[in-house]
Amino acid sequence: MVPPIHQFAELPLDATPAPSAAGAPRIRARGEAPRVGVIYNPRSHGNKGVDFDCDQSPQVHFAKPGDREQLPEALADFARRGIDLLVINGGDGTVRDVLTSGAAIFGENWPAVAVLPKGKTNALTFDLGVPTGWTLQEAIDAFDAGTRVRRRPLEVTPLGKTQKSRLLGFILGAGAFTTATSAGQSAHKLGAFNSMAVVVASVLGVCQWLFATRENPWRKGSKMRIGLGREDAALEHSGIGDPEWRQIVLASTLEQLPGGVTPFGKVRDGLKLAVTDQISRKSAGIVLQMLRGKAPENIRDKGFHQVSTSQFTLRIEDSFIVDGEAFPPGDYLIAQGPELEFVAP
The missing domain is CATH 2.60.200 (Tumour Suppressor Smad4)
Structure with a gap:
């Protein structure tokens, strides 16, 4: 049985975010902890019954969107807060949805990205060298002490559409x-x-x-x-x-x-x-x-x-x-999306 079809009509259309939503990367004060935004997917395989694994901090902001449609609002809030690190707590499908929704919000000013491998499939984190049990606190610590890996996701866009929508995945x-x-x-x-x-x-x-x-x-x-x-x-x-x-x-x-x-x-x-x-x-x-x-x-x-x-x-x-989900027949252009900087151990 083929997985359920996720229609492109359900994806967010490209839009120009408000000037206050995404600006140039901020300059951190000496000794200041990074500002962190966490997208937590409770439906991911590794998150079932698992709570957040980081001490509450005013520099760490959590969002638990109930569905894909709520992701743009959560990411726009992170952009207005000027986060330095975006942590995606979920599997490859969650990464796909977050990057797709964030493309119009962050544009060319993406924060660094860390991914906690909590899905049934975690191909991206395998490529980045992230261990299976990597925690949120370890990801935050790696922002300054870890390594950085640059990757560009696939960008899939329908051909011949007047309203542009796009999909980012790997x-x-x-x-x-x-x-x-x-x-x-x-x-x-x-x-x-x-x-x-x-x-x-x-x-x-x-x-x-x-x-x-x-x-x-x-x-x-x-x-x-x-x-x-x-x-x-x-x-x-x-x-x-x-x-x-x-x-x-x-x-x-x-x-x-x-x-x-x-x-x-x-x-x-x-x-x-x-x-x-x-x-x-x-x-x-x-x-x-x-x-x-x-x-x-x-x-x-x-x-x-x-x-x-x-x-x-x-x-x-x-x-x-x-990234594990089916999309409908049609004519598409597949190119490379924005270059992202991923945090790894």
Whole structure:
């Protein structure tokens, strides 16, 4: 079963915030504690039954939005307070929603961001090197004593819309990736999370390739067109399977993924894209090799594509996934969003 579709019409439209909402970064006085804003998602897997883990301080401001629609108001309040550090207490989906809502509020003046890995999947914090049990107090301490990692999220915008809306996230997938996300949710029900969920979904996928028919969602994929760069040049096709269909699409700006998988080849920064055509059963073993960074020669001839690009368009007739949630078919531009500075241990 595909996850519920989250329509773009539900996302906040871009708007210019009031001048008092987001200004230039403030200058801290010597010895002054950082001003911290915490977005706490009580529905995140790791937060069930867990209270805030930081001593109350006048410099730490909490918000517990009941739904996505309340996020802009909470973030605008943090911007008016001039926070130095935005702490996101939740998983990848919470990060996606906070960044999406904050784009129009903070603009080019984002505070530093810290993420507490409290979700069922925490791919971003894995990439940042944040340990599973990282606490709010440790994140605040790391603002001055920790490290900083710069990452740019994916920015997904619908093409041809008069009212601009956008989505910021870190992992986009389509085709069999949508089916794999459902498998990952099944793995969650079995108690497998993070890297283990990736392993379970990968094993299920290979089994489907080996034994399922061409009409099985794991092997059929989705009908789509991918255009690379500002020229919107069509991504080449190997000639294996229907050229209008792709079996798997995966895009990300992260450098390390859970489970040690390396679908994009060698580690590199920026926007990366991995695509497979409708590959045959005998190619299932190549998929496992590629996930472990052992790509064979002439992989494009075998139906595999690993690309770095400044942007790409995705015109797709099926739903696609961003950070664990499905979004509707349509025509989209995928580029890199603002450069964010993340706090890590």
